[in-house]
Amino acid sequence: MSHSALSTLRTRAEALAAPLPDLQAQAERLARTLLLGGHGRRQxxxxxxxxxxxxxxxxxxxxxxxxxxxxxxxxxxxxxxxWQAAQSVHLWVDRSAAMQFSSAQELGSKGDRAAVLALALSILLMKGGERVALAALGAPPRIGALQLTRISEALTSTDTADYGAPDATGFMPHANAVLISDFMGPIAAVEAAVATCADRGIKGALFQILDPAEEAFPYQGRTIFTSMGGAVSHETRRAGDLRDRYRDRLAERKDRLSILAKRAGWQFDTHHTDGSAQAALLWLYTALEGPR
Known part of the structure; x- marks a missing residue:
């Protein structure tokens, strides 16, 4: 390989690795808040x-x-x-284009919050002796610093698809699972993944992350709505007229996710990116205990 090619490769590698220290630092700080609080899983x-x-x-x-x-x-x-024996936890984190949405720069994207929470949860679980797998890696649950690094690297990547579709085919029977997404795309894939888990005796949680603007729908007048991937676009001159219908559709989606989780013996919750990351992490950590 020529010197110029090596230099280009190094530059690309450094650019790819740049987000990792920040992600790991955020996740470590977040995980530490729960460790200092003495929260534990009763199993x-x-x-x-x-x-x-x-x-x-x-x-x-x-x-x-x-x-x-x-x-x-x-x-x-x-x-x-x-409970103190080693168990396995599978994580699926939506890295689709839709998760990169943020209505305000200071909030960060849904995908950023999902990545920090998933990595912080992995840190907590591993400190408790549990093995963790990230679906994107396509590998069985493992424990240790190397596995955390693999998870970190995978969480900094993004998908070009407009919406994510969870796949639980690689999840181990009788393990635990957490699916993190905005769940704004076709719900059939989510239902199929939860059904697969239920058939294998897997318990877990559906964790929906939304931007506050997606909840409030504050738009008025002429507005062009474009999907993050650019595949869908809709222009309206009276965006405010869509608010009630949009909120009804969102409420229906949440109800459907809640019912889906309940039938499978899972937990469901919605988190907003302007909300407390510590509270979200605590919910995820304790949700793995199962229904309460």
């Missing part, structure tokens, strides 16, 4: 902290039985402890 596992008693089930060993508690009744009980 059954092999830890040291007592959680609850439950009746003996087929497959439980005699060593697992708490004979002192069992002696107090006619049934036998197992003493369950708080």
């Amino acid at each position: 059954v596992g092999t830890g040291d902290e007592f959680w609850q008693y439950r009746p003996v089930q087929t497959g439980d060993s005699a060593r697992a039985i708490d004979w002192r508690r069992s002696a107090q009744s006619d049934a036998q009980f197992v003493r369950e402890k708080e």
Whole structure:
């Protein structure tokens, strides 16, 4: 390879890597707020902290039985402890063109918020001993600094498609999953992904990220609406007349996502980019416990 070609390659590589330190720093700071707060996930596992008693089930060993508690009744009980064993969590983060929308520069895009939250969540999960996979990598869940670097790199890339379509075909059975998107595109792909997860015993959460302008629809007068990918464009002279219909459609989409999540035993929430990232991260972290 010639010197000029090497120089060009290095320049392109540096430009590609430039967002990574900032993303990692933001995610580390965000994750630290939860770690300092002592928030934890209450799940059954092999830890040291007592959680609850439950009746003996087929497959439980005699060593697992708490004979002192069992002696107090006619049934036998197992003493369950708080979850600490390694589990697997799959993340799908929408990196489509639609996620790059921002109504104000100081807010940042939906995609930026999604990337920071996904990486911060990965940091928290790995610090808790859990393995994490990002669907875009096409690899099984892993743990460690190298996996975090891979996730960071993938989260800085973008897709040319107008809207994202989650694909859960590579998700492991009985794992956990989080799908992060604005969910403004065709919903069939989301329904198919959640159905695939439900068939495999995967529990998780749908997390919708919206710009506040997408919620309020503050537009008036002559307005040209163009999709971020440029594939769709609509011009109107009275944008304000569309507000009620738009809000109704958005409410219908949220209801559909909420019902979809509930039927699968999942969690659903909507977050706005002008809202607290810490609150969003806490919701994501605790949502993996399942329905409450």
